[in-house]
Amino acid sequence: MNKIYLKLLVLGLVAVFQSCELDELPNQNAPTLDSFAEGATAADVEALAVGLEAITRNDLEYHYQTVSYLAREYHDLTGTDPRYTGEILKGPLDNNGFLTTRAYAAWYRVVKSANVLINAVDNSSAGFTDAEKNSYYGFAKTVKAYALLMSASRQYTNGIRIDVADPDNLGPFVGYDEALVQIRNLFNEANNHLLNSPDNFEFPSTFARNTDSFIEFNRALTARVALYQGDMSSVLTLLDDSFLDLDGDLMSGVAHIFGLAGNDLPNNQFNTLGDDGPKFMVHNTWVADAEANDSRVNDKSLMLSQAATFDNLSATHQFALYKSNTDSVYLIRNEELILMYAEANIGTNNPEAINAINIVRNAAGLPDYSGGTLDDELIEEVLHQRRYSLFGEGHRWIDLRRLDRLNSTYVPLDRAGDNIIDAFPTPFSELGV
Numbered sequence: 001m002n003k004i005y006l007k008l009l010v011l012g013l014v015a016v017f018q019s020c021e022l023d024e025l026p027n028q029n030a031p032t033l034d035s036f037a038e039g040a041t042a043a044d045v046e047a048l049a050v051g052l053e054a055i056t057r058n059d060l061e062y063h064y065q066t067v068s069y070l071a072r073e074y075h076d077l078t079g080t081d082p083r084y085t086g087e088i089l090k091g092p093l094d095n096n097g098f099l100t101t102r103a104y105a106a107w108y109r110v111v112k113s114a115n116v117l118i119n120a121v122d123n124s125s126a127g128f129t130d131a132e133k134n135s136y137y138g139f140a141k142t143v144k145a146y147a148l149l150m151s152a153s154r155q156y157t158n159g160i161r162i163d164v165a166d167p168d169n170l171g172p173f174v175g176y177d178e179a180l181v182q183i184r185n186l187f188n189e190a191n192n193h194l195l196n197s198p199d200n201f202e203f204p205s206t207f208a209r210n211t212d213s214f215i216e217f218n219r220a221l222t223a224r225v226a227l228y229q230g231d232m233s234s235v236l237t238l239l240d241d242s243f244l245d246l247d248g249d250l251m252s253g254v255a256h257i258f259g260l261a262g263n264d265l266p267n268n269q270f271n272t273l274g275d276d277g278p279k280f281m282v283h284n285t286w287v288a289d290a291e292a293n294d295s296r297v298n299d300k301s302l303m304l305s306q307a308a309t310f311d312n313l314s315a316t317h318q319f320a321l322y323k324s325n326t327d328s329v330y331l332i333r334n335e336e337l338i339l340m341y342a343e344a345n346i347g348t349n350n351p352e353a354i355n356a357i358n359i360v361r362n363a364a365g366l367p368d369y370s371g372g373t374l375d376d377e378l379i380e381e382v383l384h385q386r387r388y389s390l391f392g393e394g395h396r397w398i399d400l401r402r403l404d405r406l407n408s409t410y411v412p413l414d415r416a417g418d419n420i421i422d423a424f425p426t427p428f429s430e431l432g433v
Contacts, residue, residue, distance in 0.1 A: 036116060042126035048117040049203040052143055055113050057256045059106035061268040064394045066099055070421055071397035072412050074319040077310040078278035085311040091419045096428040104427050107151040114144035115165050131198050138193035142218045145186040152179040153398050156423035180229050187222040206257045216243040217254050220332050227340055228402055235344035244337040250363055253333025258326045266325040273302055273320055281308050281315035285412050295365040296388040312415050321392040335389050343382045347375050360385050
C-alpha cells in the first residue's frame, strides 16, 4: 500500500475541490488535466485509478462524525471547537462552516476525480481493449456513485448535483428521490461495464481481489440504494449477487485502509483510549438501551473511571469503535448485508427475517429473538440491531430518517435549545452557481 501512495504522490494526482470546480492537478513530474484528456499513457491511467481509491479516504472523519453527532450516537466532548456541541446539536447548521463544507467537498473531490479517470480512459493513447476500458469505467463509476450516495444521504431534501463533469456548465440540483434513481442507474451502468471486463483489474486495488469481487461490492452498494428507496424485492435480488453470506464473518467486506508510514493517512476517527485527556464519548442512552450481555457494548465503548463532562453534556463511556489510528473503516460489510436481508424479508417472509436477525443477535452473545412477529415489531428489532451492529458507521441518522423515526423518541434532546436536524444545508459556495 505504501508503494501505491508513494506513486500517487510522485504523480501528483490529488484533486482540489472548490465550488464544484476541479483545479489543475499538481504537476511535479506528472501530466496536467489537459494531457490526461488527450493521450494519457497506461501508467497515467493506472495512477489515476489508484489515486481515485486513495482520495476516498480524505476527510472521512467529517462525514462519519457529523452524522453520528446528529443521531446522538456519540459526542465530541474534547472541547476543541464549540460547534461540535453547539451548532451540530442545536442548529441551524452554517452553510459556510466546516461542519457543512468539509464532507461535501470531500465527496465531490471523489466524483470529480472519477470523471478525470473516465475522461483519461476515453482519450488514452495506451491502446486499451474495450474490455480493459470497461474495467476502468466500472471501477470509476462505482466509486463515483458511492460518493454521490454519501453526499445525497447528507444533503437529503436540499439535493445534490449529479452532473459536475463540466465546471463551466454544472448540472442542476436534484431532489433526494431523483438523486437515488440516478445513483442507482450509475451503479447499474458500472455493473454492466464490470460484467464485460477482464477477470482482474490492470491496477492495484484494496477494494477488491478481482473483478468478480468488485461486482459483488457494486451489487451490495446498489442494494443499499434500493433499501433507501423502499424497494425490498430489489434489495433481495441485489443481495443475491453481492457478497452476502449468512454463515460468514460479519466483518467481511470492503474497507478503507490506513497507515502511518510514508505518504499514507491515519484513521482520524480514532481518539486515544483511556482516562487521560478529553474524549469522544458515547451517548448514555446507547449504553442504557442495550440488552444485558450484548457484547457490542464492550467491543465498541470503554467505560471510564469518571464521567466526561463538557458544555452541559456528560457521558460515562468512551467511543472505542477504533482501537488505533490505523484501523480500517468499512464502506460496507457482511453484517450490514445480513440486516438488510432481514429488513427486506419483513412483510413477505417474517420467519426468514427472524432467522437473519438471530444470526446477528447470536454473534453479539444474545439469545434468539423472542419478541413480537408483526411487521412493525420486526422493523423495530432490525432498527435496534442496526443501532448496535453499525454503531458509529454512519447509518443511524439515515435509518431513523428513512423509517420516519427522526424524532425525540429516538433522538434524545439533552439540553434546552437542542434540536433535531434532518439535512445539511447547501454550501454557500454552491448557491447561485
